Amino acid sequence: MTTGTLITVAPTGAESAKAEVPALPVTLDELLLTAKECEALGAAVIHVHIRDDDARPTLDQGRLRDTVAALRENTDLIVQLSSGGAVTDPESARLAVLDAGPDMASCTMGTVNFGDDVFLNRWEFIVDLHTRMQERGVVPEYEIFDLGHLTALQRLLGKYGLPHGGHVHVDFVMGVPGGMPGTTATLVAAQQMLRDLPEGTTFSATGIGRSTIPVMLASLSTGGHLRVGMEDTVTYAKGRPVESNMQLVARAVGFAQLAQRPPLTTAEARTLLGLPAVAR
Ligand code: KMH
Ligand code: ZN
Numbered sequence: 001m002t003t004g005t006l007i008t009v010a011p012t013g014a015e016s017a018k019a020e021v022p023a024l025p026v027t028l029d030e031l032l033l034t035a036k037e038c039e040a041l042g043a044a045v046i047h048v049h050i051r052d053d054d055a056r057p058t059l060d061q062g063r064l065r066d067t068v069a070a071l072r073e074n075t076d077l078i079v080q081l082s083s084g085g086a087v088t089d090p091e092s093a094r095l096a097v098l099d100a101g102p103d104m105a106s107c108t109m110g111t112v113n114f115g116d117d118v119f120l121n122r123w124e125f126i127v128d129l130h131t132r133m134q135e136r137g138v139v140p141e142y143e144i145f146d147l148g149h150l151t152a153l154q155r156l157l158g159k160y161g162l163p164h165g166g167h168v169h170v171d172f173v174m175g176v177p178g179g180m181p182g183t184t185a186t187l188v189a190a191q192q193m194l195r196d197l198p199e200g201t202t203f204s205a206t207g208i209g210r211s212t213i214p215v216m217l218a219s220l221s222t223g224g225h226l227r228v229g230m231e232d233t234v235t236y237a238k239g240r241p242v243e244s245n246m247q248l249v250a251r252a253v254g255f256a257q258l259a260q261r262p263p264l265t266t267a268e269a270r271t272l273l274g275l276p277a278v279a280r
Contacts, residue, residue: 004264005256006225006272008045008171008204009038011245013231014057014086021234023244026051028063028070035075037246042253042263045078045273046071047106047141049085049231057086059093064100072279076266079279080104080141083129087117091125098132103275105133106171107140109149109156113178119145123152130156134164139275141204142170145179147186150193157198165274168201170194171227172219175211182211184218191222202272206232216252220259228252 011025011034018026025034028050035046050067052058064081071079081102083094098105107129108121133140140163142153153170162168172190175182180190187205194201206227207215216226228248236242236251253263270277 003261004268005220005259005261006045006202006204006269007043007249007252007256007263008047008080008225008227008229009034009043009245009249010047010206010227010229010231011035011038012049012051013229014049014082014084016230016234018051018055021230021241023242024230024234025245026055028067031067032070032074034245035071035077038249039075039077039266041246041249042256043077043249044264044266044269045080045104046075047080047082047227047229047231048102049082057089059085059089059097061096061099064097068100068102078103078266078269078273078275080106082106084108084119084143087114087119094125095128095132098136098138101280102138103279104139104141104273105129106143107133108143108145109152110146112145112176115177126152126156127160130160130163134161137164137280139163139165139167139169139273142168144170144172144190145176147180147190147193150190150197154196162198163274167272167274168198169273170197170201170203172203172205172215172224173208173232174205174215175208182207182215184214187215187218187224188222191224208232209235216255220255220261226252226256
């Protein structure tokens with residue numbers, strides 16, 4: 001029986017430009033401030049993409065390590081690094097993200113059209129990511145952009161075994177142009193497909209752009225958890241740009257409380273996700 005709500009904040013992403021979205025946190029200081037404030041509001045996990053000095057997406061190893069260390073020093077948040085990066089990032093750099101020693105990393109379960117681009121996730125690459133995470137004690141969050149990605153996850157777990165910690169957690173990323181739509185009907189279909197995955201599998205959901213609110217409400221009402229943040233939406237309401245990630249987290253916390261499923265603490269989230277009680 002699901003009680004509390006796991007709230008993940010995805011504050012930056014790799015797609016929006018700082019010049020067009022000035023509120024986007026792109027420096028380490030901006031990220032840390034965002035992280036601390038979102039944690040105080042009720043976020044338990046931070047899904048991290050970083051930027052270089054010119055605010056362009058990067059997977060620079062030194063920066064990733066510094067970011068993990070600084071988040072650990074300044075917050076109790078569960079640090080989940082993106083292994084998705086930007087659509088232009090090579091597989092080698094995406095695999096090397098694990099060297100930065102995060103608590104968690106994302107693992108996208110298949111290739112998907114991504115607007116005008118392609119977000120490439122070959123089977124062999126997915127297997128590499130999954131098995132390296134098992135070896136290094138990094139807990140994956142399986143990113144599901146389309147329903148077939150759940151079938152790929154079933155195959156992955158069947159062939160290569162459970163992730164580190166033994167718990168399976170997926171995130172439905174809905175409403176990407178080229179992926180599954182961000183509708184209640186699709187979320188219910190995705191949730192039903194979890195029956196083919198190990199018992200106790202949990203899910204979060206996020207809706208890109210205007211599907212943010214419908215997906216949030218559908219996830220809460222079907223026992224799911226929430227991911228919000230400026231990676232996924234930069235519009236708060238029609239004609240109203242998002243002012244900060246805190247604004248999105250505060251809204252998610254409000255909805256979760258209305259649903260009588262208050263935010264999980266970071267300690268509760270660690271238990272749910274199969275992470276050790278404290279960061280390594
Ligand atoms: N930026 C997208 C191409 C992830 O973080 O793992 C991939 C993405 C998924 O955001
Ligand atoms: Zn991401």
